[in-house]
Amino acid sequence: MKAFANTAKASSPYSAAFTGGGFLHAELSAMLPLFLSPDRDALIKEEILHNNILRINSEVSRKRIVAELKRRIDALPLRFWDFYRGLSGYAQVVAVFFVLLKTYRLLFDMHIGVAVRRWQSSKTTIETEDVKLFLDELCVKDAFVASWTEKTQNKVRSTYMSILRKAGLLEEHGDSLKHVSLSDCDFSYFLENGETWFLEACLLRPFEIARVRSDV
Numbered sequence: 001m002k003a004f005a006n007t008a009k010a011s012s013p014y015s016a017a018f019t020g021g022g023f024l025h026a027e028l029s030a031m032l033p034l035f036l037s038p039d040r041d042a043l044i045k046e047e048i049l050h051n052n053i054l055r056i057n058s059e060v061s062r063k064r065i066v067a068e069l070k071r072r073i074d075a076l077p078l079r080f081w082d083f084y085r086g087l088s089g090y091a092q093v094v095a096v097f098f099v100l101l102k103t104y105r106l107l108f109d110m111h112i113g114v115a116v117r118r119w120q121s122s123k124t125t126i127e128t129e130d131v132k133l134f135l136d137e138l139c140v141k142d143a144f145v146a147s148w149t150e151k152t153q154n155k156v157r158s159t160y161m162s163i164l165r166k167a168g169l170l171e172e173h174g175d176s177l178k179h180v181s182l183s184d185c186d187f188s189y190f191l192e193n194g195e196t197w198f199l200e201a202c203l204l205r206p207f208e209i210a211r212v213r214s215d216v
Contacts, residue, residue: 012144014106016152019159021068023166025096027054028069035073036081044070075103083189090168091186097167098190098198106145110134110160111201115169115177119203125175126164131157169203179203184215191216 021027030053034043047053048062056062073081076099084095101108114134115126135153139146148156164170169178180202190198191213199209 008143008147012142014109014138014142014145015104016106016148016156017068017071018100018104018107018163019152019155020064022159023096023100023163024065024069024072025093025166027065028072028096028099029092030054031066031069032073032081032085035070036078072099072103075099079193080189087186091182093167094180094182094186094202097163097169098195098201100163101198101201106156107160107163109138115164116200116203119177119179120200124177126161126170126177127175128157128161131160177203179205179208184212187212188216 031044031047034040034047034053037043044066048059048066051057051059051062054062054065056065084092087095101111110131114130118124118126118130132153135145135156161170164177165172168180170176171178182202187199190196196209196213199212204212
């Protein structure tokens with residue numbers, strides 16, 4: 001059974017690792033200078049030991065958060081992080097959402113397959129049951145996802161919904177989807193670097209995407 005699980009995991013593009021950290025906007029912004037420093041390894045090791053930035057009491061928890069931050073930061077090129085550091089406020093929050101979708105294949109497929117599909121079908125709400133149906137369908141195709149416990153699947157669903165709320169794509173108290181509202185220049189990186197799909201992921205309508213394209 002263990003050998004089968006390891007084989008299934010090795011052949012699957014999916015992971016539930018994002019549930020161990022969540023959105024992590026503040027933590028990412030605070031730790032980014034360390035990760036981009038030439039002394040990266042030494043500085044990160046020092047942070048894990050001394051907790052000067054993260055302010056997380058448990059060293060085990062700090063190691064887990066640092067591992068997820070590393071995964072996310074390494075998923076994007078330096079030019080993205082230069083763009084990210086020039087953003088502020090909600091635009092930076094939306095950029096973190098992009099990082100999550102680029103880092104975790106499950107989040108990307110789930111978002112496109114559930115929220116974006118519903119939005120494009122003129123369904124303006126989303127519930128955990130919609131996400132459950134997506135995971136149920138995925139379990140038929142992916143043995144590793146099918147091996148997850150109900151607790152893990154529940155955590156995946158709840159974390160995704162929480163991420164939508166923090167990214168401003170789902171109302172804080174309710175089930176209504178919302179599109180991202182940013183200035184056109186805040187989308188410049190995505191248009192200039194072949195990531196136009198992200199505008200759809202932000203639930204922009206075709207005419208809005210066309211306007212952004214013409215303005216950037």
